[in-house]
Amino acid sequence: MRTVEVSEFGGPEKLRLVDRPVMEPGPTEVRIHAVATSVNFADIKARQGLYHNSGRLPFVPGLDVAGIVDALGSSVTGLSIGQRVIAFPTEGSYSEYTIASRNLVYVLPDEVGWEEAAAMPTVFVTAHQLLTEVTRLAPGETVLVHAAAGGIGTAAVQLARYLGARSVVGTVGSDIKMDIARDYGANHAFNYTREPFAEMVLEATHGRGVDVILDSVGGERFAENFRCLAPYGRIAVFGNASGSYGSVLGSELHASCRAVLGYSMGTTRRLRPETLLPSVTTVLGLVADKTLKVPIGARYVLEDAALAQTLMETRQSVGKILLQISTGEK
């Protein structure tokens, strides 16, 4: 089968198309014939050897897949061969066939097309978890989403509005992306590479600041979050796209009753996989009934995975990038 492999950490040129044998599923596993997968920023960090659980080489990158059930382990129940599914695979998803644990495979409603299905799992489920389980957004609160035109960003902006946020502010790295963030529901969008975002956020919230901040960027700008976070506000730290993490002083939290919370979908998949099901069910329903839009910014074939990752790494992508693998014909 065609598989993209990383056998050495480094730049996009380290992504190599190889031929690997198709694997047999274990007793509790499912084999999926992939139709498409998506590029996530974590794939880039993993290729660079900078992902929090990276270390083993060679590996296949990719966090999520949409495809057709192709083989079932002996103890698997509730699924049948030929069903359309999405999944979070055990190894990587940049591959013609992939293996996933049964509890991370979800049946796809007929209303959800292949492209939407492949693009949504990681970003919509993470955004939903961040806004519900992690920061516990309440209706009427205000939200700041960094990198708001990206995969997670466009999902989080839409979900925050759906969950009743009074106002959603997005920060982005270019003026073109400001329009994208607004198209997906941000009430305000600012270019944080031009001027400090805290002042713009305070102005947009009449000096009050926001209740929830979703920060996947980190770095030197992280401290700015505290200048525009309201009392009782919560910051979710779930990435470091800038290349480093910010740090937090207890004095920023104590008297203002504010909190900083971490979240990793990878850790949750490993330690509490059952807790993902409510988010998966909710977001699949909202995509099926067209409440949520899945923005596909670019499409590539599997062989061009390096081009796809370069687009994201150079901050030129908007929404999601798809890797097309097969036609989905049964």
Ligand SMILES: NC(=O)c1ccc[n+]([C@@H]2O[C@H](COP(=O)([O-])OP(=O)(O)OC[C@H]3O[C@@H](n4cnc5c(N)ncnc54)[C@H](OP(=O)(O)O)[C@@H]3O)[C@@H](O)[C@H]2O)c1
């Ligand atoms: N914890 C979790 O479970 C989890 C799950 C999924 C994703 N994430 C994290 O969420 C973030 C977004 O992931 P995604 O897959 O949806 O990617 P994405 O947002 O589509 O793309 C990454 C974005 O990060 C921003 N960025 C800021 N500084 C950057 C830099 N120095 N180099 C490159 N990009 C930079 C860019 O947006 P601007 O140009 O607008 O700044 C870029 O478009 C990533 O940090 C990822 O690791 C975490």
